Amino acid sequence: MALREAVLAALLEGEASGYDLAKRFDAGVANFWSATPQQLYRELERLEGEGLLSARVVRQERRPDKRLFTVTEAGREVLRSFSHQPSRPTAIRDDLLVKLQAADETGLDAVITALEQRMELCRAKLERYDRLAERMRGGLDEERYLREAERVGPYLTLQRGRSHEQENLRWGAATLAVLERRRAEPR
Amino acid sequence: MALREAVLAALLEGEASGYDLAKRFDAGVANFWSATPQQLYRELERLEGEGLLSARVVRQERRPDKRLFTVTEAGREVLRSFSHQPSRPTAIRDDLLVKLQAADETGLDAVITALEQRMELCRAKLERYDRLAERMRGGLDEERYLREAERVGPYLTLQRGRSHEQENLRWGAATLAVLERRRAEPR
DNA sequence: AGCACCTATTCAAAAAGTTGCATAAGGGGA
DNA sequence: TCCCCTTATGCAACTTTTTGAATAGGTGCT
Structure with missing residues (x-):
């Protein structure tokens, strides 16, 4: 259930597109959470729908257009409240x-x-x-x-x-x- | 997808019931894989169905009856073949x-x-x-x-x-x- | 007697995550 | 030119995992 918050946290580092995030969350690089591109696109949609993110479309000349997301004040509030909830201990799965x-x-x-x-x-x-x-x-x-x-x-x-x-x-x-x-x- | 194999591996240590396994796989103790009781009971059913485990019912006097599972030769073979497959690197999720x-x-x-x-x-x-x-x-x-x-x-x-x-x-x-x-x- | 907890298992449903594919445009190398 | 890679996004189907019960007898405590 922390994918929501992980996405918000990642976006605190600055506006990013789904594609940008996919690279940060790549299993091979992720340093605090991992997720596939599909998960991220779905989650970005949801978060935007809930008003926790705002999006703007950037037209590009020699690339497909992209949508850049930023955390809204409501999003920050979700993170604050999340930080007070108990963390579940991690389980080994290897x-x-x-x-x-x-x-x-x-x-x-x-x-x-x-x-x-x-x-x-x-x-x-x-x-x-x-x-x-x-x-x-x-x-x-x-x-x-x-x-x-x-x-x-x-x-x-x-x-x-x-x-x-x-x-x-x-x-x-x-x-x-x-x-x-x-x-x-x-x- | 390694829950199958994790259950087989755990049963190499000796016959056990779903309940016994649930304790070994408890997130707070698990040292090589974690799973909830529900996952385990389902997996035990499947594995028995595939002939990788054999089960025997033990009637108990002052406890509910229990089913004890053992790894069959087919189950051991599955483990052997699993050990040759590439392991996916683990991802951090905390x-x-x-x-x-x-x-x-x-x-x-x-x-x-x-x-x-x-x-x-x-x-x-x-x-x-x-x-x-x-x-x-x-x-x-x-x-x-x-x-x-x-x-x-x-x-x-x-x-x-x-x-x-x-x-x-x-x-x-x-x-x-x-x-x-x-x-x-x-x- | 009542209550909480342990053994032992199972069901149903929701949430989360994975896999495979599809689209679409441009760049770089053989 | 053909093919593969990168950017950029999305759908559908599927599997896995989690959550929240319900059942049923027994033990130990007060």
Whole structure:
């Protein structure tokens, strides 16, 4: 149910089209929520209908026209009220962990491969996050940025994404070591 | 789509009823997948229908009867084939992060409270994971357990849960510090 | 005796999310 | 020129997940 609020929150960073949002919410980049383009277009429609967003059409010469959305005062109010509601704890749901859970039965090889692939992805994501963070800070060191910047929310959520990937790598390396050892020396 | 496989994987640890599974898959405890009782009962039906599980009814004296499920050879085969399929990367979806993303607009107080509550939950979960891990090891030190135990999958997924909560706490503390400082000294 | 809670399962309905496709215009490379 | 990619949006069908019950016997507490 937080897709509404996630869209509003994302639009606080500035006017955007559905397409722009789709990129921010792409599962591969999203640092605080993920969603598909279809979900976003539907949600934008709804939010506009409820008066939480206002839209304006921008005619473009060499591109299809696009609709840019902005959060209205009513939208901001929804966010304020949302921030007071209890957050539900997040649940783990990861294909890879299911495979690992069953690994003793299914054989270690496939899981080792899957883990290696996942870690490669994590590394790529981590680098991307680092570049993004650097661009956000715009020359300032982190300490100063966090004290002086106008908005820190987006930076802090980005750091959560970063820390998640980093921890994935740390755990992944340890797990890989265990699995490879057991493959080499079965009990 | 991995609920099927998650149920099969969970049942590798031994025969269980829907009710038993519901406890293992509870969002507050689940270390490799989470699901509600309703999802599980439906999935158990389906899996039995497909011959991936077999069920037997156990009459009980002072409790309602229950149905205990076991993974069949066909079920194990499904798991084996699943372990070779590509895993989709996980996406972040967390209420709390949405609030944090919007925090500069909505005010810091509510988010600080939410973060503190979340961290309290994390601490509780971490302790529970630690007790679970200790019980799994059954006296052995981790190093030896991981080398000699018959099955390590469940232990390794538990460790992922643990590392996730720990990282949540680490990041949470740092984030809290930033937010509290900004609350005390607004730019 | 009454109440709250635990075991054990199931139904119905709504909300949320995914998948596949369709449109439409322009850009870039073989 | 043909094909594929990017921008930009949308529909329809489908699956998955969540929510909110209802049932039914038993335990423990006051």
